[in-house]
Amino acid sequence: MTDSTRIVIIGASSAIAEHCARQWAGQAGHESLQFVLLGRDQNRLNAIAGDLSVRNPAATSQILCADFSRAEAIAKTVADIVAGGTPDIVLIAHGTLPDQQLCQQDLTLAADAMQINGLSPVLFAEAFAGHMQAVNTGTIAIIGSVAGDRGRKSNYVYGAAKGLVSRYAQGLQHRLAGSNVKVVLIKPGPTDTPMTAHLKQDGASLASVESVAATIVRGVSKGSPVVYAPGKWWLIMMIIRHLPRFVFNKMDI
Amino acid sequence: MFMKIASWGRLAEHPHEVVPLADHRTLVQSIQHGLPGISYGMGRSYGDVCLNPAGTLWQTRRMNRFISFDQGTGILSCEAGVTLKEIQDCLVPRGWMLPVTPGTQLITVGGAIANDVHGKNHHVMGTFGEHVTSFRIARTDGSTLDCNRDHHADLFKATIGGLGLTGVISTAQIRLRRIDSPWLLTDTVPFTSLDDFFSLADRSETDWEHTVSWIDCLTGPQTRGIFLRANHTSEAELTEKQLTAPGTRTPSALNMPVTPPLSLVNKLSLRPFNAAYYHMNARKAGISAAHYQSFFYPLDKIQHWNRMYGRRGFFQYQCVVPRKTARPAIADMLAAIAAAGDGSFLAVLKTFAERPAAGLLSFPLAGATLALDFPNKGARTERLFARLDDIVTQAGGRLYAAKDARMPAQMFAEGYASGLQEFSAFRDPGISSAMSRRLLGS
Numbered sequence A: 001m002t003d004s005t006r007i008v009i010i011g012a013s014s015a016i017a018e019h020c021a022r023q024w025a026g027q028a029g030h031e032s033l034q035f036v037l038l039g040r041d042q043n044r045l046n047a048i049a050g051d052l053s054v055r056n057p058a059a060t061s062q063i064l065c066a067d068f069s070r071a072e073a074i075a076k077t078v079a080d081i082v083a084g085g086t087p088d089i090v091l092i093a094h095g096t097l098p099d100q101q102l103c104q105q106d107l108t109l110a111a112d113a114m115q116i117n118g119l120s121p122v123l124f125a126e127a128f129a130g131h132m133q134a135v136n137t138g139t140i141a142i143i144g145s146v147a148g149d150r151g152r153k154s155n156y157v158y159g160a161a162k163g164l165v166s167r168y169a170q171g172l173q174h175r176l177a178g179s180n181v182k183v184v185l186i187k188p189g190p191t192d193t194p195m196t197a198h199l200k201q202d203g204a205s206l207a208s209v210e211s212v213a214a215t216i217v218r219g220v221s222k223g224s225p226v227v228y229a230p231g232k233w234w235l236i237m238m239i240i241r242h243l244p245r246f247v248f249n250k251m252d253i
Numbered sequence B: 001m002f003m004k005i006a007s008w009g010r011l012a013e014h015p016h017e018v019v020p021l022a023d024h025r026t027l028v029q030s031i032q033h034g035l036p037g038i039s040y041g042m043g044r045s046y047g048d049v050c051l052n053p054a055g056t057l058w059q060t061r062r063m064n065r066f067i068s069f070d071q072g073t074g075i076l077s078c079e080a081g082v083t084l085k086e087i088q089d090c091l092v093p094r095g096w097m098l099p100v101t102p103g104t105q106l107i108t109v110g111g112a113i114a115n116d117v118h119g120k121n122h123h124v125m126g127t128f129g130e131h132v133t134s135f136r137i138a139r140t141d142g143s144t145l146d147c148n149r150d151h152h153a154d155l156f157k158a159t160i161g162g163l164g165l166t167g168v169i170s171t172a173q174i175r176l177r178r179i180d181s182p183w184l185l186t187d188t189v190p191f192t193s194l195d196d197f198f199s200l201a202d203r204s205e206t207d208w209e210h211t212v213s214w215i216d217c218l219t220g221p222q223t224r225g226i227f228l229r230a231n232h233t234s235e236a237e238l239t240e241k242q243l244t245a246p247g248t249r250t251p252s253a254l255n256m257p258v259t260p261p262l263s264l265v266n267k268l269s270l271r272p273f274n275a276a277y278y279h280m281n282a283r284k285a286g287i288s289a290a291h292y293q294s295f296f297y298p299l300d301k302i303q304h305w306n307r308m309y310g311r312r313g314f315f316q317y318q319c320v321v322p323r324k325t326a327r328p329a330i331a332d333m334l335a336a337i338a339a340a341g342d343g344s345f346l347a348v349l350k351t352f353a354e355r356p357a358a359g360l361l362s363f364p365l366a367g368a369t370l371a372l373d374f375p376n377k378g379a380r381t382e383r384l385f386a387r388l389d390d391i392v393t394q395a396g397g398r399l400y401a402a403k404d405a406r407m408p409a410q411m412f413a414e415g416y417a418s419g420l421q422e423f424s425a426f427r428d429p430g431i432s433s434a435m436s437r438r439l440l441g442s
């Protein structure tokens, strides 16, 4: 990382994003480190900013609350952020895990889930891409999910939205291939965060948020096009994607 | 969310209604339902102090944010679910360390306060609670109180060592100490009798900040052991040779990947282990350098080492006996253990100094503390403990709640008589643990 680094985190109160920020703050050697923390709950963001400034006294944070759903609002938020300085890293992290059954019964819920997990993150990415392409620098990291790799009955609403993120990132990567702007698509497996708290009682095995964040931070610094976190999910998802339909359809997943 | 939860001794794994506490601001709302509940930090306590089978467990680990750090005074403010390791990983490189840490740094600030934990430097720094300047506590009646030595001083004192029973600590302020480097200068001294141990301990108190000893508990009255003493040092004071000696750096992480059906700690393994450990260390006698992590927290490198005792889990028995009776009482206990043929890898003997206690129920007393691990062998282990209890009670000593899963209520009442009556007024009626029901009746 360079002497002065500006890191923008969209959905900065996400546990995964917060742990990425902690690791960035902990990396030695920045002359100045500036975070832009975007979320919807000022108190939460303040607490995170306070924590980061203990971890790294050279770190400052700008806190922004914004509307994550309307396209015009997203465009305006991103324009404001970029006007304050070109980001070195943008991490787009917000999301929510809806109840699939409820989405099937209530289309409004399904629409909201698609909106916040799919449309909203890609619009943020699109907005940053334009600015960053113009200055020809920086990394856009966007959190998708292993759930986006193949639709399955237990969470295809969420999975479809994450699939949208995957395809979008792929397109952006194609568009920016000749440039210095990197697009990193992150696909976490099940991770121990507030989002998955309810899965724990079923004995789900969840990766620690620290280890997932470490994999993401490494992937972002390398500019890897696709980062599975933990890395083993690359193999697991490759197998799942290639299972013949007659086998897959018999699986209760 | 119902989940099976055990503590470090893995004696039982009961379902609990687990409620993760997200952050200190919203904590007080989260603890007014499903009562009674108990706080759970890292579950590094060995017994039932942090358990509440079939009831509510407030998991504090997500409250893990720093709030501020004053580089001038060394005062850290943080949420109670921050671990001592997170604090030291962040601040040791900046020249600050926690003045008191136990034999593991994988515990939370809340847990360190609630058990008023001690380290190897009790005669210099006392207990963890002595370095806590203030904290905020939430109670199940919806109140939130800021406590320090002037303000709500009585609740402050009841909460330090208060076994989690006075409320849920949300944030705390702790005064750190300056260090010149992460290094310690250590001196390893083999000894071959209890008298040697006590005279070494006495002689070391003035010149050495950290003292502890490992003993071979299978040799009966002819106790042999290794006395370890250390001081903080600067890198400049260490020679190149000391810094690069094998074993000086922290070893890489190990793991106990599965729980064997039976304890790996048994008669066959114990005797050769203890003999080998003694001779290996006796050979290292003398001065060397150690990194603070390998000196203070050697077991943190072995993930899940507690699984080595098998599916039935294990007990730790830790007592303190007053100075006057310490020598004969420790000898009697070692004789009883040797006679029972049970023993432990980790027999730790150390002295505590005379200091005013930070909390009403703080464990340390001026005297000697002995800590031993025993695989759970049911009635047989219980018989040995009953014998040890007699010796401790007669000597005017007591057991450490952080390690306990089985002491009789009477023994607790006698051992902690001095603070117990005052303590009961500060209990939060919405809080109860398996231990509090066992020892305090509610």
Ligand SMILES: Cc1cc2nc3c(=O)[nH]c(=O)nc-3n(C[C@H](O)[C@H](O)[C@H](O)COP(=O)(O)OP(=O)(O)OC[C@H]3O[C@@H](n4cnc5c(N)ncnc54)[C@H](O)[C@@H]3O)c2cc1C
Binding pocket: B008, B038, B039, B040, B041, B042, B043, B044, B045, B046, B049, B050, B060, B080, B081, B101, B102, B103, B104, B106, B107, B108, B109, B110, B111, B112, B114, B115, B116, B117, B118, B119, B162, B163, B164, B165, B167, B168, B169, B170, B299, B402, B403
């Ligand atoms: C390898 C090892 C070595 C050890 N060495 C030592 C040693 O040298 N000296 C020593 O003193 N201890 C030692 N211990 C014991 C350990 O330090 C204590 O049991 C400590 O309290 C564990 O902290 P925890 O965060 O795991 O808390 P838990 O075990 O989860 O809980 C401990 C108590 O703290 C309460 N509590 C937790 N958080 C809060 C909160 N936010 N507010 C109010 N109450 C709370 C719980 O209700 C419970 O009563 C050792 C343990 C291990 C495993």
Ligand SMILES: NC(=O)c1ccc[n+]([C@@H]2O[C@H](COP(=O)([O-])OP(=O)(O)OC[C@H]3O[C@@H](n4cnc5c(N)ncnc54)[C@H](OP(=O)(O)O)[C@@H]3O)[C@@H](O)[C@H]2O)c1
Binding pocket: A011, A012, A013, A014, A015, A016, A017, A039, A040, A041, A044, A068, A093, A094, A095, A096, A097, A116, A117, A143, A144, A145, A146, A187, A188, A189, A190, A191, A192, A193, A194, A195, A196
């Ligand atoms: N945890 C996993 O197992 C897992 C697996 C694969 C992918 N992921 C993805 O990883 C990312 C981070 O998740 P996490 O596990 O860190 O979960 P988390 O801690 O629950 O964070 C979710 C984040 O999304 C924000 N958010 C939710 N709904 C929102 C809305 N309508 N408008 C604005 N912000 C909203 C939350 O903001 P508030 O704090 O304001 O609520 C929070 O910042 C998400 O994209 C998630 O889909 C997670």
